[in-house]
Amino acid sequence: MKKTLLFAGLCCLCSITFAQKKAKSSTTPATSSATLDRPKLVVGLVVDQMRWDYLYRYYDRYVQGGFKRMINEGFSAENTYIPYTPTYTAVGHTSIYTGSVPAITGIIGNNWFDPQTKKAVYCTDDSTVTGVGSNNAAGKMSPKNLLSSTITDELRLATNFQGKVIGLSLKDRGSILPAGHTPTGAYWYDGETGDWITSTWYMKQLPVWLQDYNKKKMANKYYDMNWNTLYPIASYTQSTADNKDYEGVTRGEQTPTFPHALTAYTGKNYDMIRSTPYGNTITLDLAKVAIEAENLGKDNITDFLAVSCSSTDYVGHQYGPNSIEAEDTYLRLDKDIASFFDYLDKTVGKGNYLVFLSADHGAAHVPGFMQENKMHAGLVDNKAIITGLNTYLESRFKIKKPAMMSMNNQIIFDHSNKDMPNIDFTALKNATIDYLRTYDGIANAVDLARIAESTLPAVQKEMITNGYNARLSGDVYFILQPNYFDGGKTGTTHGAWNPYDSHIPCVFMGWKVKHGKTNKTHHMTDIAPTIAAMLHIQMPSGNVGEPITELTHQ
Structure with missing residues (x-):
């Protein structure tokens, strides 16, 4: 019986000592001089x-x-x-x-x-x-x-x-x-x-x-x-x-x-x-x-x-x-x-x-x-795209110059045009897409507000989505055929x-x-x-x- 009480007392003393040490280690700041390893x-x-x-x-x-x-x-x-x-x-x-x-x-x-x-x-x-x-x-x-x-x-x-x-x-x-x-x-x-x-x-x-x-x-x-x-x-x-x-x-x-x-x-x-x-x-x-x-x-x-x-x-x-x-x-x-x-x-x-x-x-x-070298390539002209598109849209919707510019592969419409509220904007964009798909050098076009509904390949859909900023981007995005770009006959550019x-x-x-x-x-x-x-x-x-x-x- 005495041995049992002595053993229990020793266990209790060890537990108290361990707890005190643990408490001290958790409250005392480290004194090591080691610093986080980073490059200079x-x-x-x-x-x-x-x-x-x-x-x-x-x-x-x-x-x-x-x-x-x-x-x-x-x-x-x-x-x-x-x-x-x-x-x-x-x-x-x-x-x-x-x-x-x-x-x-x-x-x-x-x-x-x-x-x-x-x-x-x-x-x-x-x-x-x-x-x-x-x-x-x-x-x-x-x-x-x-x-x-x-x-x-x-x-x-x-x-x-x-x-x-x-x-x-x-x-x-x-x-x-x-x-x-x-x-x-x-x-x-x-x-x-x-x-x-x-x-x-x-x-x-x-x-x-x-x-x-x-x-x-x-x-x-x-x-x-x-x-x-x-x-x-x-x-x-x-x-x-x-x-x-x-x-x-x-x-x-x-x-x-x-x-x-x-x-x-x-x-x-x-x-x-x-x-x-x-x-x-x-x-x-x-x-x-x-x-x-x-x-x-x-x-x-x-x-x-x-x-x-x-x-x-x-x-x-x-x-x-x-x-x-x-x-x-x-x-x-x-x-x-x-x-x-x-x-x-x-x-x-x-x-x-x-x-x-x-x-x-x-x-x-x-x-x-x-x-x-007998490979597929060519040029497009953004100004010509807008001119042709506006001619097409004006004849169909009876609105003057609805497309304001082509920039960053995007068609930007003139939303301040006084006739725009009278136009079915979705129909206008769909007509734009139809026109662009027939344009030499353009492979496809998509409504930027409805990218998820498009049938584009996944990689193109993801890249266009990541590039689309809801506050700043245009209305319709067009994808050029491989090795086609807007520019002159000399030198190169990028953007595709x-x-x-x-x-x-x-x-x-x-x-x-x-x-x-x-x-x-x-x-x-x-x-x-x-x-x-x-x-x-x-x-x-x-x-x-x-x-x-x-x-x-x-």
């Missing part, structure tokens, strides 16, 4: 108009440290697609950094017509701000029209605004939209002055380091070098002949051929640098300056540098994907990227930074090139649902990234949530994407 710097590298196949088309010609390094050291999601249409620059940059789609973000194109205000809108226009470093309209820009937060915004919030965010691009939209609403700075290029500028949304004056950089007028340095091929022109076997009538001719030149003389632009036309590979060189050089001046990646609080290389887009629009100019631009960009990575290795430290590479959209082959426009690179390299690849289908909207998962921060407010678990679960 995240770099988002978006190459404007980079088709996915460019990763491999010029692979044998790339140097070891650029695109080839990303492929061989990094992780590639090989089948990454844009999940909406139309596929334009502003929308692509927005969706990469928000993990969202135009239906949610409000960025439905580079430009659109706002039916609420009855005005045309440019994606980053903001009349309430003024330029900083600029006295012209180029500085009156901000992310005001962007309704969702970005992954860069979320990093700022997660670090209580201690982590720095910088956006850089020749294009305002390529800098402003990735940098989000709350960056340390967003800077873009003013082609009128040759300076990098910002707006009062961000600051009252340019930082000293950028003022000093602007004084160098770097465009002049590269103009004086002219633009010849990096290697002997006969070695550009992945491209068509140099002189093709479906390539655009630069003003002042007689043919679209190398060498391209640039010295005439020195000190006179700073905007021309955009349409040469040197625009990318200047952008990545400025990125190095920003890293040093802003001390990015120097402490344990993660910073974010969002860089968009835009010259690839300008060159592609003028000369097309199969031109020697396009090939040379990518070979030069590859060397610039290799130099940039080498700089990151030396300053931030290899393994201390995380970088991703993607594109805002791809590009179609030039119709002239396709036809030359087809893989040549929607299949984009998606490669991660650096911090916590093991070499590998996946052929599972992913989307542009998966990039932001993947970064969020790796950094252990919240996804952007409009996010619809999913983390690329093949990477995050390595």
Whole structure:
């Protein structure tokens, strides 16, 4: 009996002691100095108009440290697609950094017509701000029209605004939209002055380091070098002949051929640098300056540098994907990227930074090139579409010019037309669809308010739905036949649902990234949530994407 009582007493004492220790451990803060494991710097590298196949088309010609390094050291999601249409620059940059789609973000194109205000809108226009470093309209820009937060915004919030965010691009939209609403700075290029500028949304004056950089007028340095091929022109076997009538001719030149003389632009036309590979060189050089001046990646609080290389887009629009100019631009960009990575290795430290590479959209082959090789392609004219449509609708419904414009593959009706209330609007839209389906170059059309009822293939239906914003979009959407687009006879454009426009690179390299690849289908909207998962921060407010678990679960 005594032994039983003694044993019970000991058990009770042990229980009390254990409970006291447990209570103490739950109320006493940890004294460990361990911090959350994050990279020192995240770099988002978006190459404007980079088709996915460019990763491999010029692979044998790339140097070891650029695109080839990303492929061989990094992780590639090989089948990454844009999940909406139309596929334009502003929308692509927005969706990469928000993990969202135009239906949610409000960025439905580079430009659109706002039916609420009855005005045309440019994606980053903001009349309430003024330029900083600029006295012209180029500085009156901000992310005001962007309704969702970005992954860069979320990093700022997660670090209580201690982590720095910088956006850089020749294009305002390529800098402003990735940098989000709350960056340390967003800077873009003013082609009128040759300076990098910002707006009062961000600051009252340019930082000293950028003022000093602007004084160098770097465009002049590269103009004086002219633009010849990096290697002997006969070695550009992945491209068509140099002189093709479906390539655009630069003003002042007689043919679209190398060498391209640039010295005439020195000190006179700073905007021309955009349409040469040197625009990318200047952008990545400025990125190095920003890293040093802003001390990015120097402490344990993660910073974010969002860089968009835009010259690839300008060159592609003028000369097309199969031109020697396009090939040379990518070979030069590859060397610039290799130099940039080498700089990151030396300053931030290899393994201390995380970088991703993607594109805002791809590009179609030039119709002239396709036809030359007996493939289906052609052009449509938006103005001709509207003229013919209005003639048809006027005769049928006795209403003058009911269709106001064709924009972003959408027919926008004039809802302020005094005769519109007397018209059966559903019948008007159905008649429009019937007309568009007979138009040469148009494959199909759909009522944007009734997409779910259409008989479109699932992929087209989903992409149109994701691109449809109930407040901002038009009334009827038309789908062009493959390799048809609205434009001139030279150069290319983009905007379609087809893989040549929607299949984009998606490669991660650096911090916590093991070499590998996946052929599972992913989307542009998966990039932001993947970064969020790796950094252990919240996804952007409009996010619809999913983390690329093949990477995050390595």
